[in-house]
Amino acid sequence: MALRSLMADTAPLKHDDFRHLWLANIVTVIGAxxxxLAVPAQIYAITGSSGYVGLSGLFxxxxxxxxxxxxxxxxxxxDRRILLHITTIGMIVSAAGFWVQAAMGLNNVWLILSLFALQQAFFAINQPTRTAIIPKLVGKENIAAAVSLNMTVMQxxxxxxxxxxxxxxxxxxxxWLYFLDFLALFATLWAVHRLPSLRPDSSSSDATTQRPGFRSVAEGFAFLLTQPIILMxxxxxxxxxxxxxxxxxxPQMSHVDFGEGTDGGLMYALxxxxxxxxxxxxxxxxxRVTAIARRGLGVTLAxxxxxxxxxxxxxxxxxxxGTIGLWAWIAFxxxxxxxxxxxxxxxxxSTMLQEGVTDSMRGRLxxxxxxxxxxxxxxxxxVHGAAGTRFSAGTVTAAGGVLVIIGTLIAVALVPRFLTWTPDQPIAADDGESADIDEFGVEKERT
Structure with a gap:
């Protein structure tokens, strides 16, 4: 029983629509x-520069x-089902573009970066939509377990x-790698096609819900600023x-520090x-992680x-x-x-965010x-690509880890309530204040 309590909760898989998406995602994620893997490897093979690899981050x-x-x-x-249809087809088209340019041997970095930007545009719309439908597919009580299952498949x-x-x-x-990605995306398209209509819940207090645009996006940010725990x-x-x-x-570690070729190798993949x-x-x-009550403390320690x-x-x-020795395996x-x-x-x-907002605001958050x-x-x-052109990869990596520790400690010191907050407490209220809380744990609007 103790071992079973450590294992992932599979209850969300009892819901057909979630299970179909989850199974299709296994195939699609491998292709993705x-x-x-191929994009930075191809860019580095063409240019031999971590700076160009880092530039893909900007694109x-x-x-x-x-x-x-x-x-x-x-x-x-x-309707979120329609939106998922459109964006999945868009990602299929961009994957086809990657395949064609590689098959033709164009070796044009700027074309690769442009295709990458197009792909990321469709991905950026697809992912918040997919996540926003989780509560409707599995119920509020299974949000944490569903999030964990989705993330496990991604990884x-x-x-x-x-x-x-x-x-x-x-x-x-x-x-061939790009072609396999192109084929794998059809699994998700199949699962999306099987979904029912998934319109967001209407809310009389959310007048901009039906008018997507700058005002609607700004409203999401304004709401977020009232939620210090979620903001943290x-x-x-x-x-x-x-x-x-x-x-x-x-790529630089693989080539310079572990002695592999510019087109990758064992340590590059590992x-x-x-x-x-x-x-x-x-x-x-x-x-046990999904059951942690002091979630902010759990996030901080992690x-x-x-x-x-x-x-x-x-x-x-x-x-x-310059060889794949003991230090390479320690790094791995x-x-x-x-x-x-x-x-x-x-x-x-992700669980804190899903539980902390209503459905009419969930997509924007x-x-x-x-x-x-x-x-x-x-x-x-x-940042790392630029720094890697001036310093060794190991130096840049270690310095970044130190900055993570220092920055995190400073951040939680500024909002100490993040460490003590539990789901039964209000998200929006400051220490010592009380709030009228709705079923999602969000402070209700006062009249």
Missing amino acids: QLNI GLVPLVIFGLYGGALADAM LGAIVGPLVGGALIPVLGFS TFVVDLIAMIFGSPRALI LFAALPIGAVLGGVFSG ILVWGAAIVVMGLAVSQAD LAFAVGGTADMFSAVLR QGVFIVVVVGGPRLADI
């Missing part, structure tokens, strides 16, 4: 990870911010994708990702897979462990001698430990969430 970040926020507003204004794909892709790149080239989940995650995500440096390996372990044994793991990874890379293990900590943090943060969760690593790609 092949794409994620991904701009559409992510714009369409992530606007996509959240769309998800609060229209499992991130293991299989890099390992398979790392082996296939030298043999088949980039075009975004702040600490940005600190963790911007300073502590060395993804853009992996370092990309290390984070999701740790995350999958965290997801499989997430039973991010501090993440920062410490990144420090160890950076120090190990710095000690490498440290990154995997960081992945477990990051998974625990992500599950707790999920838009902000996806901007932070995916935008943070994109900013990290820019």
